[in-house]
Amino acid sequence: MKSILASSLLLTSLFAISHPALAHDPTPAKPASAPAVPTKTPQWQDAKIDLAAFNRDLIHGPLTADIVLYVPTNFDAKFNKVSLPLMLDSLRHAKAIFRAADVQLRLKAVRIGAIDPRHLQINANPYPTIPDTEYINSYQTSQRHPTPLSDLAHEAFDTIIEPDTDNPRTIYLIALQDVFMPFIDPVDERNWTIKMVRTGGLSFPSYSYGTTIPNRLRGVMTITNLSTPNRLERTVAHELGHKLINVSHEYRTTDPAHEVRAEGGLMLYGNGTDIESGPAGRFHKERLHASPYLYRINAQGQKIWNADYQDGGHYYDPIYGQHVVHFSGAPSRNPDW
Numbered sequence: 628m629k630s631i632l633a634s635s636l637l638l639t640s641l642f643a644i645s646h647p648a649l650a651h652d653p654t655p656a657k658p659a660s661a662p663a664v665p666t667k668t669p670q671w672q673d674a675k676i677d678l679a680a681f682n683r684d685l686i687h688g689p690l691t692a693d694i695v696l697y698v699p700t701n702f703d704a705k706f707n708k709v710s711l712p713l714m715l716d717s718l719r720h721a722k723a724i725f726r727a728a729d730v731q732l733r734l735k736a737v738r739i740g741a742i743d744p745r746h747l748q749i750n751a752n753p754y755p756t757i758p759d760t761e762y763i764n765s766y767q768t769s770q771r772h773p774t775p776l777s778d779l780a781h782e783a784f785d786t787i788i789e790p791d792t793d794n795p796r797t798i799y800l801i802a803l804q805d806v807f808m809p810f811i812d813p814v815d816e817r818n819w820t821i822k823m824v825r826t827g828g829l830s831f832p833s834y835s836y837g838t839t840i841p842n843r844l845r846g847v848m849t850i851t852n853l854s855t856p857n858r859l860e861r862t863v864a865h866e867l868g869h870k871l872i873n874v875s876h877e878y879r880t881t882d883p884a885h886e887v888r889a890e891g892g893l894m895l896y897g898n899g900t901d902i903e904s905g906p907a908g909r910f911h912k913e914r915l916h917a918s919p920y921l922y923r924i925n926a927q928g929q930k931i932w933n934a935d936y937q938d939g940g941h942y943y944d945p946i947y948g949q950h951v952v953h954f955s956g957a958p959s960r961n962p963d964w
């Protein structure tokens with residue numbers, strides 16, 4: 628009896644040594660994939676930014692989005708693709724682009740601090756497993772099989788984004804060093820391969836991730852490269868386009884695809900910045916104005932939010948009504964495979 632008690636105590640103390648967080652923390656155990664080293668929660672501080680001056684152009688009336696910047700102070704010495712001044716500059720460009728579509732961007736807070744170094748480089752999602760085929764379009768495939776967030780991305784965002792009642796309605800621009808995204812690329816008529824792209828910005832949009840991102844974190848976007856003039860002028864605006872218009876790379880008669888390089892439209896890779904309306908513009912402006920991340924200030928000074936997604940925020944979510952485009956899946960390279 629004595630020896631059983633002794634070994635039980637020994638086990639308890641060993642457990643306490645190897646899992647200090649679990650021994651003192653009443654929250655449920657983390658999944659098996661969680662790191663052995665407890666995650667560090669950043670000690671965020673307000674950056675010395677004059678928010679009132681940055682937001683001086685805002686007026687009562689137009690639809691507005693609230694944006695919070697998180698900029699780590701412990702980037703590796705060789706990393707120079709993103710900085711707080713570059714984030715603010717890119718956001719200024721985005722303000723002008725969205726103002727032309729009658730939407731204001733309000734800088735709500737700028738937070739700086741050291742983050743867990745493991746979160747400086749993350750993968751956005753695990754390896755995907757189901758390719759797009761010709762039977763349904765890419766938005767319908769995403770609706771059927773939403774992209775899951777990786778465990779590491781989930782952990783990073785949950786640690787970085789501070790709890791707030793407006794979490795699900797706020798856009799969080801997080802500067803990181805590297806966010807890798809694996810995707811499926813067709814090789815021939817019956818083969819696909821997995822590739823991994825290094826992103827300059829990623830918006831974790833609802834048309835792709837659906838409800839796999841917890842509601843509190845769904846406004847997250849990562850920014851990892853603002854080092855060229857084109858990236859500086861367009862990256863934040865383009866990623867905000869994914870999030871707020873809730874579309875992929877598409878423009879006029881160009882159906883969505885993984886990477887489309889062409890001129891015209893904020894949502895292609897090029898120099899375009901326009902957000903067009905009507906069927907010819909694929910209803911981008913109408914979809915933007917329906918975004919649940921937007922609000923208006925009423926006469927009493929209260930925020931009146933747009934309606935929330937009704938079905939998890941996929942491309943055809945009922946909040947968009949008729950402001951959707953029905954198109955076919957990409958044709959097979961060889962229908963007689």
Ligand SMILES: [Zn+2]
Pocket residue numbers: 865869876
């Ligand atoms: Zn994009």
